[in-house]
Amino acid sequence: NAGVTQTPKFQVLKTGQSMTLQCAQDMNHNSMYWYRQDPGMGLRLIYYSASEGTTDKGEVPNGYNVSRLNKREFSLRLESAAPSQTSVYFCASSDLSGRPSYNEQFFGPGTRLTVL
Amino acid sequence: SQKIEQNSEALNIQEGKTATLTCNYTNYSPAYLQWYRQDPGRGPVFLLLIRENEKEKRKERLKVTFDTTLKQSLFHITASQPADSATYLCAGGYGQNFVFGPGTRLSVLP
Numbered sequence: 001n002a003g004v005t006q007t008p009k010f011q012v013l014k015t016g017q018s019m020t021l022q023c024a025q026d027m028n029h030n031s032m033y034w035y036r037q038d039p040g041m042g043l044r045l046i047y048y049s050a051s052e053g054t055t056d057k058g059e060v061p062n063g064y065n066v067s068r069l070n071k072r073e074f075s076l077r078l079e080s081a082a083p084s085q086t087s088v089y090f091c092a093s094s095d096l097s098g099r100p101s102y103n104e105q106f107f108g109p110g111t112r113l114t115v116l
Numbered sequence: 117s118q119k120i121e122q123n124s125e126a127l128n129i130q131e132g133k134t135a136t137l138t139c140n141y142t143n144y145s146p147a148y149l150q151w152y153r154q155d156p157g158r159g160p161v162f163l164l165l166i167r168e169n170e171k172e173k174r175k176e177r178l179k180v181t182f183d184t185t186l187k188q189s190l191f192h193i194t195a196s197q198p199a200d201s202a203t204y205l206c207a208g209g210y211g212q213n214f215v216f217g218p219g220t221r222l223s224v225l226p
Binding site: 058 | 120124150158159160215217
């Protein structure tokens with residue numbers, strides 16, 4: 001099993017460009033999450049999907065959109081990238097349906113995004 | 117808003133000793149606390165989860181405590197090894213909010 005995979009691994013964008021970060025899991029998990037990690041700060045939840053067909057905002061959703069394409073895939077879209085969105089983005093999944101607080105989460109390797 | 121605090125200074129200990137990492141939270145007690153390990157350039161890996169009504173949880177050389185009076189969780193690694201060197205993240209669950217601390221970097225010296 002590959003676990004949680006993310007593409008791309010690295011990306012450089014110019015301000016105003018758009019892009020989609022892809023995430024897939026092969027563990028048949030119900031819930032999926034998107035986080036960003038910035039130096040000196042903890043991981044912050046952007047959006048999550050408690051089950052196929054549902055999505056909810058996390059702590060820092062502004063400037064992002066998500067799509068739960070099917071049970072395996074959960075994508076994160078930046079419509080108009082800003083330098084403040086320079087960060088490392090992690091996708092995670094968990095077996096139980098619901099919010100992340102009581103679920104063991106499995107993380108992907110991350111996407112390092114730089115917005116110039 | 118809820119905040120999870122961890123010692124931002126790196127912790128250096130000698131191999132074989134017990135490492136103790138601290139996680140403090142403000143305001144309300146989280147229903148759950150989770151601990152993760154993160155190696156450079158990689159995603160976090162889940163280690164342990166402890167519920168609000170549990171005082172202690174163990175897994176092999178790892179032990180986590182949850183003290184709601186002190187608003188604190190302690191994470192212990194006994195008989196530490198250089199391979200335990202990593203950043204350890206504490207995270208608290210508050211209903212629909214899930215808050216990570218910034219992590220503490222642990223270096224185990226041979």
